[in-house]
Amino acid sequence: MISIQNQIIVENWTNQLCFNIWIIMKQNRRTCQDIDLDNCKVLDEVLWKDDKLWVSQSMIIWLIREAHNLLINEHSDMNWTLNLLRWSYCWLKMRTTIKRYIQNCYVCCRSKASKDQINQLLKSLLILEQQWQNISLDFIINLSESDENNAILTVIN
Numbered sequence: 001m002i003s004i005q006n007q008i009i010v011e012n013w014t015n016q017l018c019f020n021i022w023i024i025m026k027q028n029r030r031t032c033q034d035i036d037l038d039n040c041k042v043l044d045e046v047l048w049k050d051d052k053l054w055v056s057q058s059m060i061i062w063l064i065r066e067a068h069n070l071l072i073n074e075h076s077d078m079n080w081t082l083n084l085l086r087w088s089y090c091w092l093k094m095r096t097t098i099k100r101y102i103q104n105c106y107v108c109c110r111s112k113a114s115k116d117q118i119n120q121l122l123k124s125l126l127i128l129e130q131q132w133q134n135i136s137l138d139f140i141i142n143l144s145e146s147d148e149n150n151a152i153l154t155v156i157n
């Protein structure tokens with residue numbers, strides 16, 4: 001069975017950005033428009049940055065899913081997933097891609113606690129003798145705008 005690290009290395013060989021960086025490094029040039037080459041090195045034909053294995057685009061989502069869904073901390077938060085991956089791997093905009101993945105994780109979105117205010121017990125209304133004897137108003141404010149409106153007023157007679 002092929003290890004995760006070997007799978008990443010194989011993918012890197014077929015990735016254009018990784019190949020370009022690898023060529024630049026082999027030619028001892030120190031500038032690249034795509035990434036900062038400080039602390040980059042090629043060892044045994046494998047690209048490393050800050051002593052972390054470089055991960056090409058095609059492996060990023062797979063790697064985040066593996067780290068985010070680990071049994072020891074299933075559906076871990078952004079920082080836990082980032083720290084786990086940052087221990088061994090590196091790619092462009094790592095924090096952003098991990099954050100976006102977790103924000104779009106269906107299981108995480110479903111299991112988030114509701115931030116709505118907890119409702120109190122309902123009270124029965126009095127039975128009134130005539131119309132407009134008692135009215136109640138309820139505002140729901142700061143909604144996202146729809147046709148230039150962002151609030152709802154409910155009037156109960």
Ligand SMILES: [Zn+2]
Pocket residue numbers: 068075076102105106107108109
């Ligand atoms: Zn999740």
